[in-house]
């Protein structure tokens with residue numbers, strides 16, 4: 001790993017750790033009562049803060065702010081669901097003290113999310129948990145997800161590809177260093193990004209069903225998901 005790649009990684013990891021879900025949202029998960037309405041409001045608050053954290057993290061990805069402004073918006077809107085699930089999977093699988101995980105799982109299960117979406121979502125959480133990623137890998141994988149060139153409406157795909165390739169190169173070297181006994185580890189991480197893409201479809205269904213039951217969203221969520 002070259003000196004500049006180490007600097008790149010430090011910037012990404014610091015940004016990733018600096019922007020975390022506010023503690024008060026996490027605390028509320030434990031305190032509020034368990035009605036479906038209350039659970040939905042908590043998830044809305046959680047998703048809204050996840051999107052805020054995503055925007056702040058993205059602004060710190062070296063080179064991102066030099067991209068075409070409309071492409072910056074297209075990348076954020078195109079990756080918001082995947083970045084949110086990647087981060088909540090990581091929060092789920094490690095950051096949260098044990099008691100909290102069951103509570104969050106319980107609230108998600110009882111918030112009007114349809115069963116057919118629940119399974120793939122928790123399978124994904126489990127598959128991320130099993131990887132035991134270090135924070136550098138988590139931060140780089142999130143940046144790689146955001147810098148996906150073929151999102152809808154991206155005009156200058158080459159510019160995005162150049163940034164993404166830089167991140168992929170650092171991640172590949174890091175995996176070789178961190179997991180010498182597992183040469184396939186890097187490929188497994190990228191395989192998670194494919195699994196992540198399938199969640200987009202389920203998430204869109206989830207939003208539609210909530211909207212049909214007249215559930216309230218925040219302005220930020222309406223804007224990022226065009227609902």
Ligand SMILES: Nc1ccc(C(=O)O[C@H]2C[C@H]3CC[C@@H]2C3)cc1
Pocket residue numbers: 040043044045046047084085088108203210216217218221
């Ligand atoms: N009004 C909304 C509430 C929650 C979401 C959402 O995507 O929630 C995500 C956060 C974690 C729990 C369900 C998923 C993962 C979207 C709109």
